Amino acid sequence: MHDPAELCAELIRFDTSNYGEGKSNGEREAALWIAARLSAAGLDPVVLGPEETRQSVVVRVPGADRSLPALLVHAHLDVVPAEPEQWSVPPFEGLVRDGWIYGRGAADMKDMAAMTLATLLNWAESGQQPLRDIVVAFVADEEDKGAYGADWLATKHPELFAGVEAAIGESGGTATLLPGADGRTLRLYPVGAGERGTMHIRVRAEGVSGHGSRPVPVNAVQNLVSALHRLGNHQWPQVLVPVVRAYIEQTTAALGFTADLSSEAGVEAAIDAMGEAGRVARVTVRCSATPTVLRAGYKTNVIPGLAEADVDIRCLPGTEKETLATVKELLGPDVSLRFLTRESPLQSPVDSPWFEAMRQALVRHDPEAVVVPMCMGGGTDAKAFSRLGIQCYGFAPLTADPDGRIPEGVHGVDERVPVASVRGGQKVLQDFLANV
Numbered sequence: 001m002h003d004p005a006e007l008c009a010e011l012i013r014f015d016t017s018n019y020g021e022g023k024s025n026g027e028r029e030a031a032l033w034i035a036a037r038l039s040a041a042g043l044d045p046v047v048l049g050p051e052e053t054r055q056s057v058v059v060r061v062p063g064a065d066r067s068l069p070a071l072l073v074h075a076h077l078d079v080v081p082a083e084p085e086q087w088s089v090p091p092f093e094g095l096v097r098d099g100w101i102y103g104r105g106a107a108d109m110k111d112m113a114a115m116t117l118a119t120l121l122n123w124a125e126s127g128q129q130p131l132r133d134i135v136v137a138f139v140a141d142e143e144d145k146g147a148y149g150a151d152w153l154a155t156k157h158p159e160l161f162a163g164v165e166a167a168i169g170e171s172g173g174t175a176t177l178l179p180g181a182d183g184r185t186l187r188l189y190p191v192g193a194g195e196r197g198t199m200h201i202r203v204r205a206e207g208v209s210g211h212g213s214r215p216v217p218v219n220a221v222q223n224l225v226s227a228l229h230r231l232g233n234h235q236w237p238q239v240l241v242p243v244v245r246a247y248i249e250q251t252t253a254a255l256g257f258t259a260d261l262s263s264e265a266g267v268e269a270a271i272d273a274m275g276e277a278g279r280v281a282r283v284t285v286r287c288s289a290t291p292t293v294l295r296a297g298y299k300t301n302v303i304p305g306l307a308e309a310d311v312d313i314r315c316l317p318g319t320e321k322e323t324l325a326t327v328k329e330l331l332g333p334d335v336s337l338r339f340l341t342r343e344s345p346l347q348s349p350v351d352s353p354w355f356e357a358m359r360q361a362l363v364r365h366d367p368e369a370v371v372v373p374m375c376m377g378g379g380t381d382a383k384a385f386s387r388l389g390i391q392c393y394g395f396a397p398l399t400a401d402p403d404g405r406i407p408e409g410v411h412g413v414d415e416r417v418p419v420a421s422v423r424g425g426q427k428v429l430q431d432f433l434a435n436v
Helices: 002-011 027-042 110-126 150-156 220-232 242-254 262-271 275-284 320-332 353-365 382-384 419-435
Strands: 018-019 046-051 054-061 070-075 100-102 134-139 164-169 178-179 184-197 197-206 290-294 307-317 335-343 369-376 393-394 416-419
Touching: 002 027, 002 100, 002 110, 002 419, 027 046, 027 054, 027 110, 027 134, 046 150, 054 110, 054 262, 054 393, 070 110, 070 382, 100 419, 110 419, 134 150, 150 382, 150 393, 164 335, 164 382, 178 275, 184 275, 184 353, 184 382, 197 220, 197 320, 220 290, 220 307, 220 320, 220 335, 242 275, 242 335, 242 369, 262 275, 275 335, 275 369, 290 320, 307 320, 353 369, 353 393, 353 419, 416 419
Parallel strands: 070 134, 070 164, 164 393, 184 369
Antiparallel strands: 046 054, 054 134, 100 416, 178 184, 184 393, 197 307, 197 335, 290 307
16 A cells, blocks of 8 residues: 555655746656656556646546546645745655654645545555546646646646546545534534635726825825725625535534524624634635735835736625625726636535535544535635536545644645544545545
8 A cells, every 4th residue: 555645745855836927846847756656557647738847647547337427636736835944844855753744735735646646556556446437637836827737727628527527626624623512522524615716806006107295186006005995994794605604504513502693793603613613614704805915116206107906806606796896896996907817616516426425435434523515715726627517626635633733834834734644534535536
């Protein structure tokens, strides 16, 4: 059996830092390493991408019954940059120590890539065959716009995903430990069944240039700042979409708390009662618009005629048009906008056989698991694959660590994931993929 912890450490040693705007150390070497392992195991992977350094790997494992709909597993190979001087260990050393796997990408998401690779290699060695076709994509560029990864694959090579009905990817299936009402520790496993939509916009105000000592009739900086103040301080209304309602109701019920979701105060009280599990609920009961980047001026005594800002907007399923209309109203007539990224929100059915198969796989390996649906506050490559008509779920299982460790440092310092969680998660994943 192949050890997913060791495979994860090996993948971390490939520095696949993605700096955004097309700047990256490249995923090619990691992709070629994976493809070589798969080819040596007798599989037929395809390595492809829009540029030589930005490569993804796609492989299809034939199922015993090829008339059944196929399932896609996707995991990204790129990572956000690391600042080594802030780390206690080298971020790309792939250190395994004291029950942890350390390194950039350990939890986002080279752990899932390693668990998936281990599953494919185990099947090849044992001769085991899944029930249905399993398509696996190890992709580039998730940490930016997907233009060199999932978005490019879905647009340019949809034939690779022929017959795929559902997909699993990051942000779901990780054990969350909560104190239960009876004194026992509740092991909650949220499975992603929705994502907020992403609208990244660039807003622009134009005015009259002039000397800093002489006010001008139309000041671009002042108009932009006023617009961003209105937008950034807007109190977005509560919106309980079905998957978020189910997450709150089922989690609070498991904790022994009866949630009253008939009022805003009741929703807030329920979220407070959820403890750590309430963090994702709090950001998925509302839309959001956050100014993130400002550009204006070049000299203190010169009034610029142009000011720009970038804004990160997240909208819940069913709210896209309303959210955009509100943004435009708040910005006002003196500011224009254009889209940098626009990806609609997702919501997949929680009463599907796919979701039930994930629940059953988790319970088989952790009989006390409480499996609930969840809406993700951010976004993943699922949005690209959903355009092919694929139902997308967040399911990258990590079981509870016996010593209480949890993944830490995602996009931050000393990123790490428990060894036991990765090894346990790989068993859950292999079970699910073999029997779904």
